[in-house]
Amino acid sequence: MRAIQNFFIRAHHWQVFLLLFGLFFLGNAVVLQSMMQSPDKVFGTLLPICVLTELLAVCLALWLWCLGAFLNSLVAMRLRPKLSFFGFAIVYPPLYMPLFMAYFQSLSFKPLLLLAIFPLHFFAMFCLLYDLYFVSKSLALAEKQRSVSLGDYLGYLCALWIFPVGVWIIQPRINRLYANATATLSS
Secondary structure (H helix, E strand, O other): OHHHHHHHHHOOHHHHHHHHHHHHHHHHHHHHHHHHHOHHHHHHHHHHHHHHHHHHHHHHHHHHHHHHHHHHHHOOOOOOOOOHHHHHHHHHHHHHHHHHHHHHHOOOOOHHHHHHHHHHHHHHHHHHHHHHHHHHHHHHHHHHOOOOOHHHHHHHHHHHHOHHHHHHHHHHHHHHHHHHHHHHHHO
C-alpha cells in the first residue's frame, strides 16, 4: 500500500490524469467499437464496460485515499480530521457499484428492489461527496496549518468535483506539499 501511496503523492498531474482517464477512455473506445461491429451482442459488451467503470472507481478511491491520508498526516493533531468515516466512505462506493450496475443491467426492474437500491445509491453519492470534502479540507488545513472555513477550501472542493480539471489543480499542490515534507524530514 505504501508504494501505491508514494506513486499517487509523487505523480505529476498528467500521470494521474492518464491513469484514471486514459485507460478508461481507451477501454471504452475498444468496447464501443466492438458494439458497432456487432450491435446484436450489446449485452455481451456491457460486462467489459462495467469492469472498466469499476476499475476507474477503485483507482479514484485509491487516489483520494492516498491524498486524504497524506494530507491528514501533515496537519497538526489538534486540527486533524478523523480518518475513520473517511476510510469507510472511500470503500463503500466501489463496493456498491457492482450491485448498482447488476440491477440496472437486468431486464426486469423490480420495484421493491428499486426501493432498496435507492437509499444505497444516495448513501454512495453522500460518501463520494464526503471524500471530496475530506480531501479538500485536509488540503487547506495542510497548507494553512490553522483552522479553516468553507471559503478556504471551497475552491479545492469544486476542483475535485470537476475531476478532470481538478487533477491539474490539486496534484501540483500535493507535489509541493510532498517536496516540503521530504525537505523538512531530510534537514
